Amino acid sequence: MLEYTDPEYGERSVMSAIPLKNFEDEAQALVSVGLEAFARGWVPATSGNFSVRLGPNEVAITVSGRHKGRLTIADIMRVDGSGRALDKKRPSAETLLHVSLYRRFPEIQAVLHTHSVNATVLSRLVDGKLVLEQLEVLKAFRGIDTHQASVVVPIFANDQDIQRLASTVEQYLEAHGPIPGYLIAGHGLYTWGASLNEAMRHLEAFEFLLQCELEMRRASRP
Numbered sequence: 001m002l003e004y005t006d007p008e009y010g011e012r013s014v015m016s017a018i019p020l021k022n023f024e025d026e027a028q029a030l031v032s033v034g035l036e037a038f039a040r041g042w043v044p045a046t047s048g049n050f051s052v053r054l055g056p057n058e059v060a061i062t063v064s065g066r067h068k069g070r071l072t073i074a075d076i077m078r079v080d081g082s083g084r085a086l087d088k089k090r091p092s093a094e095t096l097l098h099v100s101l102y103r104r105f106p107e108i109q110a111v112l113h114t115h116s117v118n119a120t121v122l123s124r125l126v127d128g129k130l131v132l133e134q135l136e137v138l139k140a141f142r143g144i145d146t147h148q149a150s151v152v153v154p155i156f157a158n159d160q161d162i163q164r165l166a167s168t169v170e171q172y173l174e175a176h177g178p179i180p181g182y183l184i185a186g187h188g189l190y191t192w193g194a195s196l197n198e199a200m201r202h203l204e205a206f207e208f209l210l211q212c213e214l215e216m217r218r219a220s221r222p
């Protein structure tokens, strides 16, 4: 049986039904995701962060400022459900955006944040929201089984006050319900999934779709 401190009640609770995932296994999986994302040009110059839910009140996440193309298990740390370090390492300020998603949606098991050229440029070109439609790859998103679906991707203004940015995202999710991801203007993409594999599939789909959108805009210019 596992014990953890319940943030709601502030006392030791005994949890036998929800085992924690193995930290080393999940950290290794995050290292692989980092190497792949860097190789594909999605996380230049130490940018981006990746996380996996370990248990009810614990998350594994990349340490602040680490180069994603050279990650090792030492570059992954543990934080609690509020984003506070559970070891001696320093979490990125953006950890708050990860944990707020885990808190809101119990089914989310992994969150991926990238700074690709496509996400950065498109989020500057388009105001407020990007609507993706009539594209076969939309079917890569959970729950979508036709290219005729329409996926609205909100674009939030960038903000160095991550607490305020997290509340803006929370308010949007409260009003609009589940979405597969969002953009931050001039900054990058957040996406997630019910497993690390699903989150990675969503990330690949987004990067492809964002590139299609950019190419279509370029091709249709007079």
Ligand SMILES: [Zn+2]
Binding pocket: 047, 048, 094, 113, 115, 187, 188
């Ligand atoms: Zn970022």
